Amino acid sequence: MTDAMLELIEQVIKYKIPAKYILFDSWYVYPSILHKILKLGLHTIAMVKAMPRVYYNFNRKVKNSKDIYASVKKRRGKAKVLSSVVVGG
Numbered sequence: 001m002t003d004a005m006l007e008l009i010e011q012v013i014k015y016k017i018p019a020k021y022i023l024f025d026s027w028y029v030y031p032s033i034l035h036k037i038l039k040l041g042l043h044t045i046a047m048v049k050a051m052p053r054v055y056y057n058f059n060r061k062v063k064n065s066k067d068i069y070a071s072v073k074k075r076r077g078k079a080k081v082l083s084s085v086v087v088g089g
Contacts, residue, residue: 002033009040021045030054034088048087057088 005028012019022042026049037044048056048065055062063071074082
């Protein structure tokens with residue numbers, strides 16, 4: 001499935017459809033995919049699912065999503081988004 005997704009992204013670039021970001025489901029958020037999309041000149045927006053063996057660069061350290069979530073400040077109350085961070089693959 002990821003090859004098909006990358007082919008679609010390459011078609012977007014080929015046909016000069018304006019895009020800066022790719023928004024997709026957490027199912028596809030793996031560092032290798034993030035790197036491939038970044039090499040195509042685009043950034044990604046996605047929710048990261050908790051996977052203990054998948055690591056991301058966060059604040060110049062390599063951490064899994066559980067450790068990242070534990071280290072960030074959360075919004076209080078009934079906020080729909082508790083926290084938001086930028087990570088690298």
